[in-house]
Amino acid sequence: MTSYPLRTYEDVRETLLSKGELALLDVREEDPHAQCHPLFAANFPLARIELDACTCLPRRDVPIVLFDDGEGLAARAFERFAALGFRQVALLAGGLDGWIRAGGEVFRDVNVPSKAFGEFVEARRHTPSLSAEALDALQKSGADVVVLDARRFGEYRTMNIPGSVSVPGAELVLRARALAPDPATRIVVNCAGRTRSIIGAQSLVNAKLPNPVAALRNGTIGWTLAGKTLEHGSERRFDIDAGRDPHTLDASRRSAHALATRAGVRRTSLDEAARWASEASRTTYRFDVRTPDDYEAGHAPGFRDAPGGQLVQETEMYAPVHGARVVLFDDDGVRANMTASWLAQMNIETYVVDGANRGDLTETGPYRPERPQPAPLPTISPQALAALLDDPSHGVVLLDVAPSAKFVKAHIPAAHWILRSHLAPGYDDLRNLPDARRYVLTCGSGALAAFAAADVAALTGKSVSVLDGGNAAWTRAALPTEGGASQLASPPIDRYRRPYEGVGNAREAMQAYLDWEYGLVAQLDRDGTHGFFVI
Incomplete structure (x- = not known):
C-alpha cells in the first residue's frame, strides 16, 4: 500500500493563522463539497486537475493539502499533482473525518469565505437594507428609485427584479453616479441572495455616494418569498460610457x-x-x-x-x-x-x-490557460463519428465528460454522460453501459475528453479516440443534438444546485439557505481562522 505525506489538522490550522501559503483542496465533486468542508477549502475536483492546476496554482513548490471523505480520491489526486511537477503535496491526515474529529469547524454550500465575509460586513457596518415589500411599494408609488442588479449578466437574464438594471459588482461605484445623477434618487442593490447585495450596497456607502443606498434584503429569494413576480430574459444593462464623464470619474476614482x-x-x-x-x-x-x-x-x-x-x-x-x-x-x-x-x-x-x-494592453481575446499536453490518442471528426453511430455494428459507445448541466441542456443523441472521476477501478458506471468495441470521448471543447480518454484506455484496454473539437465542433457541423437526463451513467454530483439560482426552487430550500447565511458569523467565530476586518 502506497504511503503518502500527511499534514494534520493542527498543522493546517497553524499555517492558516500565520498566513503561510497553503492550498487546502477538496478533490471531491462540487455537490459533496457543498455538503461539508473546512472554511478555506477550495473545491478542486479530481476530474479537472490537469485543466485547472497550472492556472490556479501557478507555483510548483506551493504547499498543497488534499482531502476527500474516504473515497480514495485524494490519493489519486496526489499522483496527478506529482505527475504535473508539484513538489510539496500532502494528504490531510484522516481526511474530512479527521478534520472533524480534531475539532475543526465545517461549513455547507459553496464560496463560503466570501459569503461569510458578506455577513461579517453587514454585522459590523449595519449595511442599510430594504425589504421586498418596501421596494415593491416604492416602485408602485412612482418613487424615484433605481434597482441595480450586482450579479453577472447571465444570472440577471435568468430572473431579475422588475425594472432593475444589470450592473455587476465591480461596476457599481464606477457607474452609479451616472445611473442615478440626482442625489435624491434612492439606489437599491440586489443579487439572488445576500452577499453581492450587501457588498454592492456597502461599496456605494463606502464610496460616499450622495444618494440614499440600500441592499434588497435577501435579494430575488426575498422577492419570491414575499410573493412578488420576477422578470425573465431582461436585457437592461449599464451604458458602456456610464461613469466615464471626467467629473464623475474623478469623484469615483478619488473615493475608491x-x-x-x-x-x-x-x-x-x-x-x-x-x-x-x-x-x-x-x-x-x-x-x-x-x-x-x-x-x-x-x-x-x-x-x-x-x-x-x-x-x-x-x-x-x-x-x-x-x-x-x-x-x-x-x-x-x-x-x-x-x-x-x-x-x-x-x-x-x-x-x-x-x-x-x-x-x-498588448494581448487580446479570452484568457488562454496553461495546460499540460494529454497523452496522444486518435481523434475523429464529427462527420466520421456520425457515420459510425449510424451503424450499431461498429460497437461505438460515446462518453461525454462535460458538466452534467450542459449535457442535460444539449448533447449528441447517442452520448452517455459519465464522471471522469468514476473512470477508475471500483466504479461500475462504465461497466453498466452497453458493451463496446470502441469508445469515443467528448466534452464541450474536447480538452477534458482528451485526458479522460487515457483513463478509459487504461481501464478497458480497448480502442479509444477523442471527438476532434468536442461538442462545439459537432454543433458547428450542424449535426443533431438533444436534451434531457435519460443517459446519465453517473450521478450528477459535479454540480451543486444552489437554492438561489434559476427558477422553480422550493420555498423551504430558499428559506433554509437564508437561515444558513444568517448563521455564518457565529460559525466564523467558532472557526477562528478568518482574519477578516472591516474599515
Missing part, C-alpha cells in the same frame, strides 16, 4: 483610492507584478477586474480575467492559495481599487497596478 488606502491596499507596477509572478518562493495572482468585453479587447500579458464582483464572491476559487499575493488591474482607477479594498479586508495581501496605459 481612499478606500483602498484605508484597507491597507498597496501599489505596484506591471513590471514589478511580472517579476513577482516569476518568483519561485511566493505565489502571485494577477487579475484584470474589468468586464469580459474590456478584457478581450486588450489586456496586459499574464493577467487573468476576473470581474471584480465575482472575484470577491468566489475568492477561494480564483485564488485557492491562502496567503498568496494578489495584484489587480483596471484602466479607470475605480474597479481595481474597490475590489482591492474588499480583498484586503478579507485578510489578503492585495496590490493595485498604477501607471499603466493603453499601450501596455
